[in-house]
Amino acid sequence: MAASGEPKKKSELRVFESLDELATDLAEYIAQLSEISVKERGCFTIALSGGSLISLMGKLCEAPYNKTVDWTKWYVFWADERAVAKNHVDSNYKQTKDGFLSKVSILNSHVYSINDNVTVEDAAGEYEFAIRQMVKIRIIGVSEINDCPKFDLILLSMGPDGHVASLFPQHPALEQKEEWVTYITNSPKPPPERITFTLPVINSASNVALVATGEDKAMAVHLAIADATDGLDASSSPARMIQPTDGKLVWFIDKPAASVLDAGNSDSPRVE
Ligand SMILES: O=C(O)[C@H](O)[C@@H](O)[C@H](O)[C@H](O)COP(=O)(O)O
Numbered sequence: 001m002a003a004s005g006e007p008k009k010k011s012e013l014r015v016f017e018s019l020d021e022l023a024t025d026l027a028e029y030i031a032q033l034s035e036i037s038v039k040e041r042g043c044f045t046i047a048l049s050g051g052s053l054i055s056l057m058g059k060l061c062e063a064p065y066n067k068t069v070d071w072t073k074w075y076v077f078w079a080d081e082r083a084v085a086k087n088h089v090d091s092n093y094k095q096t097k098d099g100f101l102s103k104v105s106i107l108n109s110h111v112y113s114i115n116d117n118v119t120v121e122d123a124a125g126e127y128e129f130a131i132r133q134m135v136k137i138r139i140i141g142v143s144e145i146n147d148c149p150k151f152d153l154i155l156l157s158m159g160p161d162g163h164v165a166s167l168f169p170q171h172p173a174l175e176q177k178e179e180w181v182t183y184i185t186n187s188p189k190p191p192p193e194r195i196t197f198t199l200p201v202i203n204s205a206s207n208v209a210l211v212a213t214g215e216d217k218a219m220a221v222h223l224a225i226a227d228a229t230d231g232l233d234a235s236s237s238p239a240r241m242i243q244p245t246d247g248k249l250v251w252f253i254d255k256p257a258a259s260v261l262d263a264g265n266s267d268s269p270r271v272e
Contacts, residue, residue: 083193
């Protein structure tokens with residue numbers, strides 16, 4: 001059973017006893033957002049990332065969702081991607097195709113993967129251009145605050161160092177305010193070359209889900225969520241910088257990832 005708090009400041013923390021319960025709730029959450037977006041806007045724009053996220057989304061490929069979700073209305077993007085060939089084991093696209101896209105009826109023409117035939121810089125530029133075209137025709141919504149794309153849902157998983165997408169602690173990419181998509185060539189976690197959504201894009205989404213599982217994430221979860229983090233330099237916790245301006249953030253974490261919060265080492269969390 002999830003310990004789920006009432007939304008406060010448009011953020012919510014859901015803590016699960018098991019990965020199975022987390023996966024069940026995550027599938028229902030995504031399916032509900034898809035239904036709402038299709039009803040309100042006629043389509044559903046979702047940006048994915050790597051890590052265990054894709055396998056945690058697995059229940060979407062099963063009954064009832066495989067039949068009830070309106071897959072033809074989905075448009076799939078990536079919040080970050082490694083600059084490797086699409087058939088490389090490190091490719092987020094490959095992981096998503098093998099574990100998700102090949103199992104549901106999303107149209108190939110609605111899948112916006114990153115060009116793996118050009119430099120990482122050009123791939124980032126092309127990806128931003130593609131997103132701009134989709135904003136122009138309003139498949140992707142637009143933020144009234146800053147003209148950024150407003151994805152219906154951006155799904156992120158957090159690393160043990162608090163990184164989200166390919167935004168790593170202390171990295172200058174965290175400061176990028178102008179571009180929607182940027183690239184890095186020195187990722188502390190291999191592979192070194194990656195493209196990533198910038199913070200303004202992530203924070204402009206209608207919904208952001210942040211998934212963190214396992215004990216190795218416990219301190220990063222604490223730093224990202226706790227109200228009081230004495231002397232914490234903001235850029236040491238990219239996950240803490242995820243604060244949708246006009247959208248809603250939901251954390252999906254398991255007990256081990258919540259263990260530092262549970263231990264009472266944090267003051268009241270910034271989210272409930
Ligand atoms: O880009 C990457 O190198 C990974 O995808 C990374 O961002 C991953 O998502 C987190 O480290 C969480 O990993 P898990 O979800 O596997 O715990």
